[in-house]
Amino acid sequence: MNKPIRAVSLFCMVLFLALMVNVTYLQFWKADDYNSDPANARSAEASFARERGLILAGSAPVARSKPVDDQFKYLRVYPKPFLYAPLTGYLQLGTQTGIERSQNDILSGEDPRLFVNRLVDMLQGDSNQGGNVVLAINQRAQRVAYDKLQETIGPDGEGSVVAIEPKTGRVLAMVSLPTYDPNKLASHNATERTRTYERLDTDDSEPLLNRAIQTRLFPGSTFKVVTAAAAIENGLYTVDDNVPSGATYQLPGTTGEQNVVDNEGRYLCDAAEVPFRTAMAQSCNTAFARMAVELGPEKMRAQAEAFGFNSEYLEDLPGQVESVYPTSVTDPGADESRELNDAETARTGFGQFEVQATPLQMAMVAAAIGNRGGLMRPYTVEELQTADYQTLESTDPDQLGEAISPSTASQLAELMVDTVDGGTASPAAIPGVDVAGKTGTAERGIAGAPPYGWFISFAPAENAQVAVAVMIQEAPGQQIAGGQLGGPIAKAVMEAVMEK
Incomplete structure (x- = not known):
């Protein structure tokens, strides 16, 4: 064999080996990834050719598949579209969001636990059916949260409500407004799907966004419970102590009126020292700014992270963003952080500077206090089932850690009950029930822009069944105040869960 022929032979052999390696890699290592990729059109078309499982709230389907006379055989239908869209998401050719995405293997029937069911269907000549997903949602609480938030913020408003069962982490309600109709995005008409998606995607109010887990805002005074937790946990103060306050507080190391913290007219905060109970009930900015400086950024950060800040924890619903307590600051022009x-730390003490939280995160803070300090992993999926409703898996409560000691939780509960009984959180009061709550009205940092409104609560305070966070981002035509707008919403949701 002459030299040129030998070289060509070797080159062909190398190409053949490379081809075999690539085929092996694609067939054995990447096959599952490609099959589960929502952009895989062939896989997506196959999933439309069989009946997808139900998404259930209680026993009521909130997503189901119905037979149709076209190439895809089944159309995904959402019976309560606006109410559940932030949870269910939508299914269309090449795209899945929300529960439709995170639980796709069960819903499509591809989960290995459904192998026997698929085999039985094949032997009986029946078409393969997907399994069902049961949401953790309390239907009554979800409806009340949706209706009360919509009624409060109006048709052009933006906001969210989250309710959690403190002892388990079960998400009882998750509402985000504005919302959308997933039926139009699930249409088999490509023109209609594209037009609908483009309209929603370019809408300034971002209706496709699940604000409960994807919108981070300054939590304002609701974060004072985290500051108070750090102060009690670190032995700085107890519930019956006096704390430094004052009518105003010049932030350490600063000059100028723009760096002066005041109490926005709440005169009961003006004394040099006030009872800790008063500081919380009257939401004294100066007291919590001073408290944060006393603690320092490391202890403030450690306490925030113990409640879940700077971490991901929601495993069964995609898209959760981390809530933030700043880990460092990089000055303009500086190479290192x-x-x-002290001035920046002081502002974090009342939920400003660079502190950012989602509604889910603030509901978790309230829930941990109501659960005697135990921080539970939140979950939105209660159970996975076969197509004939047999249980495959139930979600077990999972404690992420102890955010605070039971003693600290008890003292915080006292402070928050006082805030409802005789302070800024009184709109959430429920006759005959001890309610623990805290308001928040957070500056946006934009001159002339209205604030964000927040409200967190749990009840009954001594044995919490429900914890709630309300976030009001926009409420056109109304003066935004966390207590006045958020309090009644939280009250209604708590009553719905407790069946009051």
């Missing part, structure tokens, strides 16, 4: 200074 630094720790927060």
Whole structure:
């Protein structure tokens, strides 16, 4: 064999080996990834050719498949579209979101636990059916949260409500407004799907966004419960102590009126020292700013992270963003970051500076206090089933850690009950029930822009059945105040869960 023929032979052999390696890689290592990729059109078309499982709230389907006379055989239908869209998401050719995406293997019937069911269907000549997903949602609480939020913020408003069962982490309600109709995105008409998606995607109010887990805002005074937790947990104060306050507080190391913290007219905060109970009930900015400086950024950060800040924890619904307590600051022109200074730390004490939280995160803070300090992993899926409703798996409660000691939780509960009984959180009061709550009205940092409204609560305070967070981002035509707008919503949701 002459030299040129030998070279060509070797080159062909190398190409053949490369081809075999690539085929092996695609067939054995990447096959599952490609099959589960929502952009895989062939896999997606196959999933439309069989009946997909139900998504259930209680026993009521909130997503189901119905037979149709076209190439895809089944159309995904959402009977209560606006109410559940932030949870269910939508299914269309090449795209899945929400529960439709996270639980796709069960719903499509591809989960290995459904192998026997698929085999029986094949032997009986029946078409393969997907399994069912049962949401953790309390239907009554979900409806009340949706209706009360919509009624409060109006048709052009933006906001969210989250309710959690403190002892388990079960998400009882998750509402985000504005919302959308997933039926139009699930249409088999490509033109209609594209037009609908483009309209929603370019809408400034972002209706496709699940604000409960994907919108981070300044939590304002609701974060004062985290500051108070850090102060009690670190032995700085107890519930019956006096704490430094004052009518105003010049932030350490600063000058100028823009760096002066005041109490927005709440005169009961003006004394040099006030009872801790008063500081919380009257939401004294100066007291919590001073408290944060006393603690320092490391202890403030450690306490925030113990409640879930700077971490991901929601495993069964995609898209959760981390809530933030700043880990460092990088000054303009600087090459390296630094720790927060006293002025910046002071602002974090009342939920400003760079502190950012989602409604789910603030509901978790309230829930942990109501659960005697135990922070539970939140979950939105209660159970996975076969197509004939046999249980495959139930979600077991999972404690992420102890955010605070039971003693600290008890003292915080006292402070928050006082805030409802005789302070800024009184709109959430329920006759005959001890309600623990905290308001928040957070500055946006934009001159002339209205604030964000927040409200967190749990009840009954001594044995919490429900914890709620309400976030009001926009309420056109109304003065936004966390207590006045958020309090009645939280009250209605708590009553729905407790069946009051």
